[in-house]
Amino acid sequence: MLDLKFIRENIELVRQAVADRGTDAPLDEIISLDTARRRQILELEDLRHARKEAARDREQADKEVGRDLRVQIKTLEDEVRSLDSQLQDLLLQVPNLPHPSIPVGKDESENPVVRMWGEARKFDFTPAPHWKLGETLGIIDFERGVKLSGSRFYVLKGLGARLQRAIISFMLELHTTKHGYQEIYPPFMVKRECMVGSGNLPKFADNLYHDEEDDLWFVPTAEVPLTNMHRDEIIMPGSLPIYYVAYTACFRREKMSAGKDTRGIKRGHQFDKVELYKFTEPDKSNDELEKMVANAEHVCQKLGLPYHTKELCTADLGFASTKSYDIEMWAPGCGEWLEVSSCSNCGDFQARRANIRYRPTPDAKPRFVHTLNGSGLALPRVLIAIMENYQQADGTILVPEVLQGYVGEKVVR
RNA sequence: GGAGGGAUCGCAUAGUGGUCUAGUGCGGCCGCCUGCUAAGCGGUUACCCUGGGAAACCGGGGUCGUGGGUUCAAAUCCCACUCCCUCCGCCA
Numbered sequence: 001m002l003d004l005k006f007i008r009e010n011i012e013l014v015r016q017a018v019a020d021r022g023t024d025a026p027l028d029e030i031i032s033l034d035t036a037r038r039r040q041i042l043e044l045e046d047l048r049h050a051r052k053e054a055a056r057d058r059e060q061a062d063k064e065v066g067r068d069l070r071v072q073i074k075t076l077e078d079e080v081r082s083l084d085s086q087l088q089d090l091l092l093q094v095p096n097l098p099h100p101s102i103p104v105g106k107d108e109s110e111n112p113v114v115r116m117w118g119e120a121r122k123f124d125f126t127p128a129p130h131w132k133l134g135e136t137l138g139i140i141d142f143e144r145g146v147k148l149s150g151s152r153f154y155v156l157k158g159l160g161a162r163l164q165r166a167i168i169s170f171m172l173e174l175h176t177t178k179h180g181y182q183e184i185y186p187p188f189m190v191k192r193e194c195m196v197g198s199g200n201l202p203k204f205a206d207n208l209y210h211d212e213e214d215d216l217w218f219v220p221t222a223e224v225p226l227t228n229m230h231r232d233e234i235i236m237p238g239s240l241p242i243y244y245v246a247y248t249a250c251f252r253r254e255k256m257s258a259g260k261d262t263r264g265i266k267r268g269h270q271f272d273k274v275e276l277y278k279f280t281e282p283d284k285s286n287d288e289l290e291k292m293v294a295n296a297e298h299v300c301q302k303l304g305l306p307y308h309t310k311e312l313c314t315a316d317l318g319f320a321s322t323k324s325y326d327i328e329m330w331a332p333g334c335g336e337w338l339e340v341s342s343c344s345n346c347g348d349f350q351a352r353r354a355n356i357r358y359r360p361t362p363d364a365k366p367r368f369v370h371t372l373n374g375s376g377l378a379l380p381r382v383l384i385a386i387m388e389n390y391q392q393a394d395g396t397i398l399v400p401e402v403l404q405g406y407v408g409e410k411v412v413r
Numbered sequence: 414g415g416a417g418g419g420a421u422c423g424c425a426u427a428g429u430g431g432u433c434u435a436g437u438g439c440g441g442c443c444g445c446c447u448g449c450u451a452a453g454c455g456g457u458u459a460c461c462c463u464g465g466g467a468a469a470c471c472g473g474g475g476u477c478g479u480g481g482g483u484u485c486a487a488a489u490c491c492c493a494c495u496c497c498c499u500c501c502g503c504c505a
Contacts, residue, residue, distance in 0.1 A: 041463075045474045052474090055431075055486040066485030234460090362442075366460080 001091050001353045008034060017097045020104050020314040025094040030087065032293045035335065037083040044076045062138070092202055096349040098314045099286070099323040105313025117297065118306030120330050121389060128395070129333035130387040134160060136395050137412060140265065152254065152268045158359075159412045160383075164272065165397070166406030167382055168247050171274040171299055175376055179295045181245035181276060186225035188248055189216040194228040197354030199320035199346075203245035209251045209269075218251035222275035222372040227271040227350050230279060234366045235358035243278040245376065248356060265380040266338065272379035278372040279356065282348065286323065289345040292374045293325045296341040299377055302402050305332045305385045308337070329381065333388035338381040343374030 007014050007030060019023045048154050051069045056060065103112060135138030139160025145153040156164055175181040195201035195217050200208060209218040219225055225329075235242070250273050261267040276295060280288045293309065300307045312324040321344035330335035348368035351357070357366035390398040396413040404410055 038463085039492075041474085048474060051486085063485045070485075 001349060002094055002097065003007070003089075004030075004034060004091065004353065005267060006076045007031075007094070007383050014094075014097065017314075018095065018138060018361055020098055021095055021317060022106060022315045024318040026090045027094070030090050033083055033087045033090070037080060038077060040054065040080050040083065044073065047073050047076065056063055060331060080168060089202070092196065092353070095319045096317075096347060098317055099345070099347075100316070102311065102323050103313040105315050108313075108316045110313045111310040111316055113308050114311050114325070115297075115309040116306075117301060117308070118304070118330075120306055120332065123332065125393045127332040127388060127391060129264065130331070130384045133333070133387050133391055133395060133397065134265075137397070139163070139412065148371060149269075150237065150256075151262070154265055154268065159407065159409060162407055162409075163386070163403070163412065164379055164383055166399075166403045167379060167386075168274060168322075169406050170243060170302075170403055171298070171376060172247060174299060174302065175276065175295060176275070179243070179245075179298070181243040181295075184226065184229070184244045184246040184247055186219075186222060186229075186248060188219050188251075190219060190225055190228065191215070194224055194231070194354075197231050198224045198227040198350055199353060200224060202321065206255050209253060219248055219374075220252045221250050221273060221373075222246040222248040223277060225278040225373060226275065226356055226373070227356075227371060230356045231354040233358070235279065235369065236346050237359050237362050237364075239282065240279060240281050240358055240369065244278070245274060247274050249273075253376040264334065264384065266334075266384060268339070268380065274376050274379070276343070276372075276374045276376040279358075279369045281358070281360070282367070282370050285345050285347065285372060288321060288370075289325070289343060289372055292372055292376075293327070293341075296343055296376045299382075300327065300329060300340070303382070303386065303400050305382075305389055307340070316392075318344060320344070320349050329378070329385040331381075331385050331388045333391070334384070338384060340342045340377040340381045340385070341375040344372065346371045346373070 002014065007027070011027065011031065014025075015027060018027070031244075039102050051066070051073060054066050054069065064073060103110060105111065128136075131142070135142070137160070139156060139158055141155040141157055145155045148155070151273060172183055176183050179189065189211065192201065192215055195208065200220060201217075208220060211217070225248070226246055229244065230242075250271050252269060252271075254267060254269060257267065265271075276292055278288050297307070297309065307327050307329045310326045310328065312321075312326060317324055322344055324344040326339050327341040327343075329340050331338050347370050350371045351368040356369050356371070358369050359366050386403075387397050387399060390400060392398065396411050398412055399412060
């Protein structure tokens with residue numbers, strides 16, 4: 001959420017930012033509602049002041065005047081309340097401002113590649129796609145996934161399941177012991193206000209699974225619970241930055257991308273992910289973003305998987321982000337670059353929605369923190385990349401060296 | 414799921430219709446004092462919105478879990494909800 005005052009005072013800048021993203025937002029309505037609301041608040045405060053004065057002395061209290069004031073205050077309060085909630089609804093629909101440093105573009109084709117690492121392996125046979133390898137080796141069971149839960153679900157078996165668990169353990173250990181993150185195991189279902197705080201509601205309800213009875217929402221990413229760890233808190237001086245890493249399952253309806261990527265395990269309704277998250281001081285957040293991307297890239301490097309890193313242009317930026325990098329791994333079997341991580345600086349956008357502040361010094365006023373999130377990394381796609389890059393002519397898969405201790409095998413056969 | 418109890422300014426507590434402009438203790442901060450100690454004295458101690466001012470600062474409004482209601486007047490009375498605790502039931 002943007003600061004209403006900022007919108008009021010920088011309306012043209014905000015308009016331009018929304019245009020650069022290639023979306024729209026109800027800015028005119030916001031401005032006119034805000035004007036009306038502010039006028040009414042002034043009036044309301046005068047009336048309240050009058051009531052306070054009138055009720056000060058109980059002997060001289062004029063009940064007629066008082067009753068009249070009460071009625072006036074109540075009607076005005078109702079009006080302000082209604083304006084407030086309308087305004088709030090509209091504000092929640094305004095996306096974050098792109099950082100001035102990022103490229104303006106009209107779609108994802110304009111995301112510049114900022115780094116490349118590793119070289120695509122040369123095969124002396126035609127590399128198979130992971131769905132083929134998985135079925136042949138008996139480690140991915142698509143049919144039973146569909147039997148249990150429908151399309152876009154699969155079952156991992158034997159060394160497939162073990163390999164996935166190994167990747168999770170490896171990544172958590174790398175981030176906790178080498179990169180300074182604290183491991184968090186959060187709930188996978190959260191309250192509505194958490195979804196609002198992270199920016200997933202109200203705009204993206206379509207993509208979420210929801211338990212009607214208790215109004216609990218399945219997390220589409222650990223970013224949601226992690227953002228809300230410090231909701232409605234004032235973080236004490238000297239406590240920033242805070243680094244969290246969390247493994248969770250992620251649940252997405254994927255309604256928007258029906259019919260896309262239906263083959264294999266690239267895009268399912270449920271997948272596992274290790275998520276990196278930071279709370280930082282405002283002037284540190286962009287440096288922290290660079291470090292976070294480096295942490296995510298480090299995972300790719302340790303696994304020996306070629307990747308490139310792209311900076312997202314304005315049109316491809318997420319709703320809550322001011323600046324983002326995507327990391328894509330090369331998958332020789334299906335012949336495409338797979339997005340395994342997206343690291344974003346959300347500035348104070350989520351902090352304002354979730355009311356997360358910090359005190360710079362013991363007697364300073366609280367300020368909104370900056371929040372950052374990044375995948376470190378998303379599981380099924382790393383699994384795909386490993387299977388396809390480490391496959392051998394006989395259809396078996398070598399286990400990357402750093403995972404061998406976790407898997408307990410050198411080859412998946 | 415059933416029955417009770419509770420939620421007050423960092424912590425602990427007082428407050429059951431009108432100087433509550435929320436008291437007190439602890440802790441924190443500032444200052445003073447003392448040749449000594451976890452000593453004494455004084456002061457201070459949250460957040461949000463808003464008006465004026467370059468600023469230090471000054472003023473108005475709101476917040477006693479949340480949202481409604483009653484009243485000239487609500488921390489206090491009424492209703493609903495949330496969360497926590499105790500007991501019972503159920504349960505991996």
